[in-house]
Amino acid sequence: QVQLVESGGGVVQAGGSLRLSCAVSGRTFSTYYMGWFRQAPGKEREFVAAITWSTGNTYYADSVKGRFTISRDKATDTVYVQMNSLRPEDTAVYYCAADRSITEIRTQTARYWGQGTQVTVSS
Numbered sequence: 001q002v003q004l005v006e007s008g009g010g011v012v013q014a015g016g017s018l019r020l021s022c023a024v025s026g027r028t029f030s031t032y033y034m035g036w037f038r039q040a041p042g043k044e045r046e047f048v049a050a051i052t053w054s055t056g057n058t059y060y061a062d063s064v065k066g067r068f069t070i071s072r073d074k075a076t077d078t079v080y081v082q083m084n085s086l087r088p089e090d091t092a093v094y095y096c097a098a099d100r101s102i103t104e105i106r107t108q109t110a111r112y113w114g115q116g117t118q119v120t121v122s123s
Contacts, residue, residue, distance in 0.1 A: 008117060034097070034098050037095045037097060039093050064083075092119060099112065
């Protein structure tokens with residue numbers, strides 16, 4: 001089992017920044033991929049970004065490329081997403097997920113999910 005706990009959500013004005021954290025615990029996850037996803041009201045959940053825990057390789061959705069940065073801290077077993085130049089359309093519940101397969105991450109069928117944290121961007 002892998003446990004994921006997100007934090008850092010809140011309300012921010014358009015153009016502002018937030019950093020979300022995902023605390024990871026449980027069985028060894030050194031071979032896992034970690035991903036961030038979001039779901040806006042009335043919309044389907046979508047992929048935001050992912051990172052390979054072991055190598056730090058990153059993947060981004062086109063909608064956030066250049067504005068969001070995913071990272072991980074092996075010392076604290078935490079995955080972050082730094083969100084800059086936030087837009088009202090970034091408003092959503094953001095979820096952290098983990099899986100051994102990047103395909104499962106990309107297709108949103110990851111095995112482990114956090115409970116989500118709300119991000120609201122006001123115009």
